[in-house]
Amino acid sequence: MKISAIHVRKEDLDLTRPYSIAYKTVTAVSNCVVEMETDSGNVGFGSANPSKYVVGVDVDDTVAALSEENTEWLIGKDVREMQQLVYEVQKKFAKQPGACAALDIALHDLFAQQLGLPLVKFLGQKHKSLPTSITIGIKNIGETIEEAEEYIGRGFKILKVKLGQSKEEDIERLKKLREQVGKEIVIRVDANQGYTMLQLEDFYYATFGPNPELIEQPLPANAIAEYRKLPTEIKKMVALDETLVTPANAYQLTNAPQAAGIFNIKLMKCGGIGHAREIANIAKNAKINLMWGCNDESRISIAAALHVALASSNTKYLDLDGSLDLARDLVTGGFELHDGVMSLTDQPGLGVRKVE
Incomplete structure (x- = not known):
């Protein structure tokens, strides 16, 4: 079960109602979406919407970090090595928590699919x-x-x-x-x-x-x-x-x-x-x-x-x-x-x- 393709995109999503917190009002949001395909036909999903106010990066930074150049090392990797792959993702994207989260989630999704079990x-x-x-x-x-x-x-x-x-x-x-x-x-x-x-x-x-x-x-x-x-x-x-x-x-x-x-x-x-x-x-x-x-x-x-x-x-x-x-x-x-x-x-x- 090897990773054959990784697709990354930004999705703009409106909210049904705006809301205010102590430092801003929010009416719409963006999410970075990752679809990770394998040679066995499975697709693992990951997504991210980090807060620049909290961690210093946002969705645009996340999409940029997940360029083909930065993710091609995962192509051909065996999803059964999920724990090691997550470790390597954490190291490579240490300053990009959104990118790290999106890939981490997709890898966990694929691994549990391979087991035929809910991740929990x-x-x-x-x-x-x-x-x-x-x-x-x-x-x-x-x-x-x-x-x-x-x-x-x-x-x-x-x-x-x-x-x-x-x-x-x-x-x-x-x-x-x-x-x-x-x-x-x-x-x-x-x-x-x-x-x-x-x-x-x-x-x-x-x-x-x-x-x-x-x-x-x-x-x-x-x-x-x-x-x-x-x-x-x-x-x-x-x-x-x-x-x-x-x-x-x-x-x-x-x-x-x-x-x-x-x-x-x-x-x-x-x-x-x-x-x-x-x-x-x-x-x-x-x-x-x-x-x-x-x-x-x-x-x-x-x-x-x-x-x-x-x-x-x-x-x-x-x-x-x-x-x-x-x-x-x-x-x-x-x-x-x-x-x-x-x-x-x-x-x-x-x-x-x-x-x-």
């Missing part, structure tokens, strides 16, 4: 299914409540609310949302580096009533010393996102005193499944829970993230809603979503099929 079965499935949050961008109180009611009507039980522009407005918005949705709905918040240490502590003590489940990336990405100084009760609720990119970061953040109680792993940050599993194991040894996040991504890479998330014993939170607001996608299948709960199909590999 090869990795070792620890969870059958888990609920995902769905994200509400920065909006006024009325718009927040309206969108929340829509999502609850669609069966979602976990809302993630983007904050970070004004602590006072954030607290008021959260209180009004809790009053509206009741106690049964889980609320998570993401401040996108929008707070100072003092503002975070104020926010925490002011939101006992709304009772958010976790607080994602409240302080700047480089504020590691400040994260370490947080009171234990706040620290255990903090999920690090932009601060945690690579396995090396994970090692640093687990050094005593630990910087947070939750790691948010994104394939688009760390460069694919191989590095994600390294971070997951580092977190497991440090007794840190895992949250699996995403950018605005095709179902290809969302499915890949779900496979590795359900194969990690310390996975506690999913935030894999990145394909749900795409006006169109590039593939079907990969996962199933019922009342906000994500599970995988029994199809080999990632289980995705190209939209014809």
Whole structure:
């Protein structure tokens, strides 16, 4: 089962609704798509949409990095050597996490297809299914409540609310949302580096009533010393996102005193499944829970993230809603979503099929 061709392209995908976070408003996204063919007729899919704001590269950089000249070394390689091939991809694309992720995902897809198993079965499935949050961008109180009611009507039980522009407005918005949705709905918040240490502590003590489940990336990405100084009760609720990119970061953040109680792993940050599993194991040894996040991504890479998330014993939170607001996608299948709960199909590999 040797690789016979690699096709790389950029796809522009509109969103069904724009959203705002602390530093930008998003109306459409692009994804880099990889189709890796073998001489046995199988096709492995990979995709990537890295954030330049977080990792310094974007989709255009990813497509450029995956030129024919830079990928021709894979032609003729045996997919059964997947682990070694992923290692070589990681070395060759060390400064291109999007390119690394797209190739890594395609190789994992092909390898599991060769086995005739869903990828999660090869990795070792620890969870059958888990609920995902769905994200509400920065909006006024009325718009927040309206969108929340829509999502609850669609069966979602976990809302993630983007904050970070004004602590006072954030607290008021959260209180009004809790009053509206009741106690049964889980609320998570993401401040996108929008707070100072003092503002975070104020926010925490002011939101006992709304009772958010976790607080994602409240302080700047480089504020590691400040994260370490947080009171234990706040620290255990903090999920690090932009601060945690690579396995090396994970090692640093687990050094005593630990910087947070939750790691948010994104394939688009760390460069694919191989590095994600390294971070997951580092977190497991440090007794840190895992949250699996995403950018605005095709179902290809969302499915890949779900496979590795359900194969990690310390996975506690999913935030894999990145394909749900795409006006169109590039593939079907990969996962199933019922009342906000994500599970995988029994199809080999990632289980995705190209939209014809």
